[in-house]
Amino acid sequence: MVRRRRQCGGGRPADVERGAARFATWRARRRRGERIPAALWALAADLAERHGVSRIASALGVGYYALRDRVVPRRPIEAGGVPAVTLVEVPPPQGGSVTCVVEVEHADGTAMRIHSAGVLAADLAALVRVFREPR
Numbered sequence: 001m002v003r004r005r006r007q008c009g010g011g012r013p014a015d016v017e018r019g020a021a022r023f024a025t026w027r028a029r030r031r032r033g034e035r036i037p038a039a040l041w042a043l044a045a046d047l048a049e050r051h052g053v054s055r056i057a058s059a060l061g062v063g064y065y066a067l068r069d070r071v072v073p074r075r076p077i078e079a080g081g082v083p084a085v086t087l088v089e090v091p092p093p094q095g096g097s098v099t100c101v102v103e104v105e106h107a108d109g110t111a112m113r114i115h116s117a118g119v120l121a122a123d124l125a126a127l128v129r130v131f132r133e134p135r
Helices: 014-029 038-051 053-060 064-074 121-132
Strands: 099-105 111-117
Touching: 014 038, 014 053, 038 053, 038 064, 053 064, 099 121, 111 121
Parallel strands: none
Antiparallel strands: 099 111
């Protein structure tokens, strides 16, 4: 026995219907082995951002992971995720010796703390850059 899930509200939203129709038209006219055009992928990614990757992949007949990979890089980092990198400018000392502490934390939880006395800002930037490089 096959069970079908009912959708409330009488079906798919109008924008999803239009997207499905554009994909159906392209599929009817394409040559065998032809890849999905970039414009259709962009449409699918926009729909997925609004309605969810799984729902749109199913509605348009495209692969979930192929669609997800086109959507995820465009999304900003959401609450609870990995925080965006915040850059801080360390101005050069205006004379005399300056003492400072710089703390940098990697997304994987490793941290580096630098205690500096009279070190140039360029040297600190180089240390942070080396720490941030992928391992």
